Amino acid sequence: xxxxREIKLINSLKRKKNRIEEGLFVVEGEKNVEExxxxxxxxxxxxxxxxxxxxxxxHLISEKDLGRxxxxxxxxxxxxxxxxxxQASINLNITSLVIDGVNDPGNLGSIIRTANWFGINQVxxxxxxxxxxxxxxxxxxxxxxxxxxxxxxxxxxxxKESKLPIYGALLQxxxxxxxxxxxxxxxxLGSESHGISKELIPLITNKTTIxxxxxxxxxxLGVSAAIYCSEYFRQxx
Amino acid sequence: xxxxREIKLINSLKRKKNRIEEGLFVVEGEKNVEExxxxxxxxxxxxxxxxxxxxxxxHLISEKDLGRxxxxxxxxxxxxxxxxxxQASINLNITSLVIDGVNDPGNLGSIIRTANWFGINQVxxxxxxxxxxxxxxxxxxxxxxxxxxxxxxxxxxxxKESKLPIYGALLQxxxxxxxxxxxxxxxxLGSESHGISKELIPLITNKTTIxxxxxxxxxxLGVSAAIYCSEYFRQxx
Numbered sequence: 001x002x003x004x005r006e007i008k009l010i011n012s013l014k015r016k017k018n019r020i021e022e023g024l025f026v027v028e029g030e031k032n033v034e035e036x037x038x039x040x041x042x043x044x045x046x047x048x049x050x051x052x053x054x055x056x057x058x059h060l061i062s063e064k065d066l067g068r069x070x071x072x073x074x075x076x077x078x079x080x081x082x083x084x085x086x087q088a089s090i091n092l093n094i095t096s097l098v099i100d101g102v103n104d105p106g107n108l109g110s111i112i113r114t115a116n117w118f119g120i121n122q123v124x125x126x127x128x129x130x131x132x133x134x135x136x137x138x139x140x141x142x143x144x145x146x147x148x149x150x151x152x153x154x155x156x157x158x159x160k161e162s163k164l165p166i167y168g169a170l171l172q173x174x175x176x177x178x179x180x181x182x183x184x185x186x187x188x189l190g191s192e193s194h195g196i197s198k199e200l201i202p203l204i205t206n207k208t209t210i211x212x213x214x215x216x217x218x219x220x221l222g223v224s225a226a227i228y229c230s231e232y233f234r235q236x237x
Numbered sequence: 238x239x240x241x242r243e244i245k246l247i248n249s250l251k252r253k254k255n256r257i258e259e260g261l262f263v264v265e266g267e268k269n270v271e272e273x274x275x276x277x278x279x280x281x282x283x284x285x286x287x288x289x290x291x292x293x294x295x296h297l298i299s300e301k302d303l304g305r306x307x308x309x310x311x312x313x314x315x316x317x318x319x320x321x322x323x324q325a326s327i328n329l330n331i332t333s334l335v336i337d338g339v340n341d342p343g344n345l346g347s348i349i350r351t352a353n354w355f356g357i358n359q360v361x362x363x364x365x366x367x368x369x370x371x372x373x374x375x376x377x378x379x380x381x382x383x384x385x386x387x388x389x390x391x392x393x394x395x396x397k398e399s400k401l402p403i404y405g406a407l408l409q410x411x412x413x414x415x416x417x418x419x420x421x422x423x424x425x426l427g428s429e430s431h432g433i434s435k436e437l438i439p440l441i442t443n444k445t446t447i448x449x450x451x452x453x454x455x456x457x458l459g460v461s462a463a464i465y466c467s468e469y470f471r472q473x474x
Contacts, residue, residue, distance in 0.1 A: 106343075110457045117449045117456055142455070177471045212354045212470060218379070219354055220347045223463040226456075230464045231471075233449060234414045 002047050002061050002069070010069040010081065016131045023084045025133035026069075029076040035143025041082050048078040071135035084133065090151050092162045095184040096122040097229065100155055100200060101191030102129045102221060109140025110222040116144035118229040120187075124151045124158060126197075159203040162186060168196055168204035169224055175211045181232045189228065192221045239284050239298050239306070247306040247318065253368045260321045262370035263306075266313040272380025278319050285315040308372035321370065327388050329399045332421040333359040334466065337392055337437060338428030339366045339458060346377025347459040353381035355470040357424075361388045361395060363434075396440045399423060405433055405441035406461055412448045413468045420473050424465045429458045 012018040013026050024044070027036050030052070036043065037056055046058035049066055058078070066075045090096075097115045102108045108130050115123050130137065132150045141148075159166060165182045169189040188204065190196030196204070210219065210227050219227070249255040250263050261281070264273050267289070273280065274293055283295035286303055295315070303312045327333075334352045339345045345367050352360050367374065369387045378385075396403055402419045406426040425441065427433035433441070447456065447464055456464070 110460060114456060114460050117447075119449060119451065140457070177474070210354075210467070211474065212356060214356065219351060219463075220377070220459070222457070222460060223347060223351050226460040226463050227467045230447070230467060234468075237414070237448065 001059060002065050006045075006047075007065065007069055010079070013081075014071060014135060016134070019084065019131070019133055025082055025084055025138075026071070026135060027080045027082055027138055028070060028072060028078070028135065029139065030078060032138060032141075032143050033078045033080050035146050036080055036082065039146035041085060041146060044081045044083060046078060046080045052077040054078075072139070087151060088149060090124060090153065090158060091122060091149075093164070093184065094122055095120050095164075095232070096124050096186050097225060098124045098155065098159075098186055098188045099129060099190075099221075099225070100126045100188065100196050101194060103191065104221075105130045105134040105136035106140040107220070107222045108132065108134075109137040109142075109145070111225045112137075112141045112148050112150060113144045114222070114226045114229055116148045118233040120229060120232075121147070122149050122151070124153060124155070126155045127152050155197075156199055156203070159186070159188070159200060165205045166203060167206045167208050167228070168201070169228060170196065170204075170207050170209055173207035173209040176208050176228065176231045177211065179206060179208050179231075181235050183232075183236050185232060187225075187228045187232060189221065189225050192218060238296060239302050243282075243284075244302065244306055247316070250318075251308060251372060253371070256321065256368070256370055262319055262321055262375075263308075263372060264317045264319055264375055265307060265309060265315070265372065266376065267315060269375060269378075269380050270315045270317050272383050273317055273319065276383035278322060278383060281318040281320060283315060283317045289314040291315075309376070324388065325386060327361060327390065327395060328359060328386075330401070330421065331359055332357050332401075332469070333361050333423050334462060335361045335392060335396070335423055335425045336366060336427075336458075336462070337363045337425065337433050338431060340428065341458075342367045342371040342373035343377040344457070344459045345369065345371075346374040346379075346382070348462045349374075349378045349385050349387060350381045351459070351463045351466055353385045355466040357466060357469075358384070359386050359388070361390060361392070363392050364389050392434075393436055393440070396423070396425070396437060402442045403440060404443045404445050404465070405438070406465060407433065407441075407444050407446055410444035410446040413445050413465065414448065416443060416445050416468075418469045418472050420469075422469060424462075424469060426458065426462050426465065429455060
């Protein structure tokens with residue numbers, strides 16, 4: 001069973017402000033909760049309908065009540081209340097995907113999923129980026145958010161501190177296909193609307209670009225990030 | 238000015254059934270309408286707020302009325318009513334991105350945008366795929382839908398008829414990085430949940446896969462399609 005206080009709490013966590021205040025966030029859907037259970041994240045409560053097939057301890061919730069707390073158009077059996085972990089420290093010596101301004105929560109989730117696929121386990125976002133615990137980000141990450149370290153930081157400081165080569169994605173630069181990516185590397189992409197911030201440009205060691213685009217001005221940020229990860233991975237292996 | 242009959246008509250076009258019946262669809266936002274104007278699509282009417290900066294003939298619409306017809310969370314200055322063009326014929330001899338079941342309208346838009354970037358101007362979808370004139374597809378395509386031929390057809394017939402090599406995206410196969418892509422090629426991807434249909438598998442001439450994925454089960458369909466397009470383009474150039 002779920003009581004009204006809990007319904008109110010879960011719904012309040014749709015907003016970032018409340019997630020920070022409470023130190024909690026919500027994970028929904030079979031696939032994501034399954035990955036959550038196998039992670040080191042601290043689960044406070046799981047609410048599931050009676051057709052959720054799992055041995056894990058949980059409270060029963062009616063379809064109707066699940067609909068009252070869900071962020072999904074089609075609620076999917078189970079929802080978990082999770083403690084926000086403390087942010088660990090950035091590892092300055094490993095390959096990282098660095099995003100200077102991602103606003104769309106689905107895009108961030110997809111970026112985390114792609115990075116994880118290609119074995120890049122550190123994603124670093126500028127402080128003005130969308131929250132990784134946004135329900136849409138978690139959903140789009142398909143569980144990979146529990147296996148990837150996602151940081152928020154001042155990118156200028158981070159990039160200055162790191163000693164790795166920084167491959168920046170720009171409109172003008174060497175083709176990524178002709179660029180030799182170091183292992184480890186920093187892959188730096190900017191937002192779709194504004195690109196990489198002016199103040200970060202001088203820190204880029206290798207100005208690169210995705211060739212093509214004769215007819216189109218730009219690619220979706222999640223797509224650009226995927227093409228960088230893919231090309232880095234191709235060369236590495 | 239926009240009258241109630243027009244408001245009702247535009248809103249009805251949010252549904253595929255009505256788009257087919259009326260032979261009309263809607264394009265929104267500055268970027269998309271700008272690309273539309275430069276295309277060969279037949280525009281019936283343009284409604285724009287007084288801060289739309291264009292010489293093109295249009296009716297004025299208030300912010301409030303634009304909000305009443307818009308599919309966007311943040312309506313963006315202009316909306317156009319467009320005649321659905323007749324479906325042309327598939328060109329059997331050019332490189333095509335073929336999608337067996339894309340359900341998410343934003344994903345389809347992003348796929349069209351990516352194909353266009355890499356110079357692939359023919360996208361062929363199975364008949365059960367989401368409509369290309371869905372407002373979210375048009376929005377995500379960022380205008381590239383007006384520069385790309387997007388077809389719906391029985392994929393089995395199309396693939397049988399074509400004489401080009403068919404590179405299928407599967408969970409098991411040769412790494413795409415070790416595969417020599419022919420020019421022209423057919424790049425075939427299945428839906429995220431079901432993959433390529435069983436009946437199409439025997440038609441694949443080159444079984445391929447995106448390596449990686451030790452920790453993650455899958456990639457977003459738009460991301461997989463982008464990685465195929467990128468690798469095809471890299472080898473071609």
